[in-house]
Amino acid sequence: MKLLLIEDEPKLAEYLRKGLSEEGFSVELALNGIDGLHLATQGQHDLIVLDGMLPGIDGLAVLAALRQSRNTPVLMLTARTQVEDRVRGLQAGADDYVLKPFAFSELLARIQGLLRRAQGARSSGEVTQLRLGELEMDLIRRRAQRAGQRLDLTAKEFNLLSLLLRRQGEVLSRTELAEQVWDMNFDSETNVVEVAIRRLRSKLDQPFERPLLHTVRGMGYVLEDRGA
Incomplete structure (x- = not known):
């Protein structure tokens, strides 16, 4: 190493x-x-x-x-x-x-x-490729793309998206995201999760017609393809 x-x-x-x-x-x-x-x-x-x-x-x-x-x-x-x-x-x-x-x-x-x-x-022999519709992630090469267009993600954004993609269709709370991605206990006065979600959404969804990352009010966030 x-x-x-x-x-x-x-x-x-x-x-x-x-x-x-x-x-x-x-x-x-x-x-x-x-x-x-x-x-x-x-x-x-x-x-x-x-x-x-x-x-x-x-x-x-x-x-x-x-x-x-x-x-x-x-x-x-x-x-x-x-x-x-x-x-x-x-x-x-x-x-x-x-x-x-x-x-x-x-x-x-x-x-x-x-x-x-x-x-x-x-x-560990875990899954190394993740997919949701036109979204693809290569966990070994640490690359993500949507509709053939590469997503320029930071390390944290990559980890956040991979967690959401692994558990696609499941609503994840801010507390769980903070614990899983940042290894930190959630502090209600800290907006690190919201900032990361906003930045990820700007790269993952804004350039495309249909959003994949959704906010569930009062509960958290979910990654899913809700169709046209």
Whole structure:
């Protein structure tokens, strides 16, 4: 497994690089946002560990730029403890967060969890192709298309759509979506689910004549083809 570590604190970066290498990972290191974004977009990595506060380009800007072209899982590191800061990162496409200071064992467990999730279809023999009418998803290549037109999805949008597609026809609540996609307990003051649904709908439905993603008032969301 190849990891990209983008961390501007040299001592911490070297500590993590060494520790992850000892765990069997191939680790590429960048000490600022500019170099990190270049490596992230030009190389092939199984996962990116991204510090939120970086010189040159900060972590959120790196993440936003990366999500324009890549769905690589991203684990963010942050010293900011405010819920709003983490929500902004999740909305921008981060797959998980680790708060500084952290134990290496926790970071390793989070990395392994994200990698298992990304590689689960390969190792478990699960369905790797999902379909609903003209909508198709390839879970291995992490690609989605509708009517032959590729959908440019962030990692979170891809995970959200795949969950809805796996359980097509079933109404999923905001609480369940938050738990399944973001691994977080639902907070009624957090609109991360609504924002993600709105962005997904703009890509999945708005360019086409018939919507697939529907809101069930007071209950949640359902993906289904209701016909012409």
